Amino acid sequence: MGLTKKILSPADIRQWTASVALSEILDLINGVNNKIVSRLIQKDLLTSKAITLVCEVLEKMQQAVKQYPPEEQPQRFGNKAFKSWFSWLQENAIGLCTSIFIDHGSGDFNDPPISYKEAIDEVSCYLIESVGNSTRIDYGTGHELAFLAFLTCLFKLNILHKQTDSDSTVINDLLAIGLVVMPKYLSLVRLLQTTYRMEPAGSHGVWCLDDFQFVPFIWGSSQMIGNSQYDPTTIPCREIAQREKDKYLLFSCIDYIYQCKTGPFEEHSNTLYGISQVPMWEKVNSGLIKMYKGEVLEKFPVVQHFLFGNLLSFERSNKTVPGSCIGQLGAAGRRIPANATTFKTPPFPSSTETPSQQQGGVQQ
Numbered sequence: 001m002g003l004t005k006k007i008l009s010p011a012d013i014r015q016w017t018a019s020v021a022l023s024e025i026l027d028l029i030n031g032v033n034n035k036i037v038s039r040l041i042q043k044d045l046l047t048s049k050a051i052t053l054v055c056e057v058l059e060k061m062q063q064a065v066k067q068y069p070p071e072e073q074p075q076r077f078g079n080k081a082f083k084s085w086f087s088w089l090q091e092n093a094i095g096l097c098t099s100i101f102i103d104h105g106s107g108d109f110n111d112p113p114i115s116y117k118e119a120i121d122e123v124s125c126y127l128i129e130s131v132g133n134s135t136r137i138d139y140g141t142g143h144e145l146a147f148l149a150f151l152t153c154l155f156k157l158n159i160l161h162k163q164t165d166s167d168s169t170v171i172n173d174l175l176a177i178g179l180v181v182m183p184k185y186l187s188l189v190r191l192l193q194t195t196y197r198m199e200p201a202g203s204h205g206v207w208c209l210d211d212f213q214f215v216p217f218i219w220g221s222s223q224m225i226g227n228s229q230y231d232p233t234t235i236p237c238r239e240i241a242q243r244e245k246d247k248y249l250l251f252s253c254i255d256y257i258y259q260c261k262t263g264p265f266e267e268h269s270n271t272l273y274g275i276s277q278v279p280m281w282e283k284v285n286s287g288l289i290k291m292y293k294g295e296v297l298e299k300f301p302v303v304q305h306f307l308f309g310n311l312l313s314f315e316r317s318n319k320t321v322p323g324s325c326i327g328q329l330g331a332a333g334r335r336i337p338a339n340a341t342t343f344k345t346p347p348f349p350s351s352t353e354t355p356s357q358q359q360g361g362v363q364q
Helices: 010-017 020-035 049-067 081-100 116-129 141-156 173-195 215-224 238-244 249-260 270-275 281-297
Strands: none
Touching: 010 020, 020 141, 020 173, 020 215, 020 281, 049 081, 049 141, 049 173, 081 116, 081 173, 116 141, 141 173, 141 281, 173 215, 173 249, 215 249, 215 281, 238 249, 270 281
């Protein structure tokens, strides 16, 4: 059957927000968000074989960039060599994903019932979609969403597992997604962005959270819950970001912003600067989840390019789609409070306040 677009007009957003696909992707986001509370990124973490294989695929994609150096061209942005690298990925994606499936073998899947070929085709398609658009040579939160879809499919096929045996010596796969896989993915897409001068897809400029990413900020703020050394006021601090970027997703993102932008932080990253005024990391986390739902998942320009198949269906989910992890227990037993709607003065500019609505543009 292949993957197809289903969100063809803003009217389809309602079906999308009730779909199986979104429900299962949000389950992944919330699951990682709860597991990663107060946990640091560490280089010596023991992970499952499947997580290791996913990281090896991302590493192969990163190494392949060396084969396609930037071309000399008059345009400042959008180096056309990205198209060559992207073609390499299209040609090799099935082989790369097959390596992740190695322990399953080549037989069909029973739960969910799907043929091996169709499963590989759908998973590899999401992987291809996760690195940017080869026509516009841009990258945005829609591509990040495709990577979450890729990971969601691996959990649904039981290649990755949400539960870990109590006597296991490896960390839970959900936790590994936040502490191991996401940093590896960020390393890949940042290399692509800087090597090929990729443009932000539909960026709102100073009014957006970040030009390229969103979910690492959610998980990164969850990492900070319970941290007695750094409170949200440290978000704009360049020195802290440089020092702690290898331990915290949030500071990794802030450090990358400083590499890409110049000038006062409150000017080029106004929304993040506003978030730094929130008193508690729990409030930052719950507020970011609400913002992600409203500014990414419910925005037609972002999700119109999302693809659906047998693994991630456009059909209505039988369960309530979780809008956030509000009220759930974090990994350390700390309850993430239901306070997303209690901001007296929301630190996040609403979409009605942004000048970007008059600018148009395509965001993916």
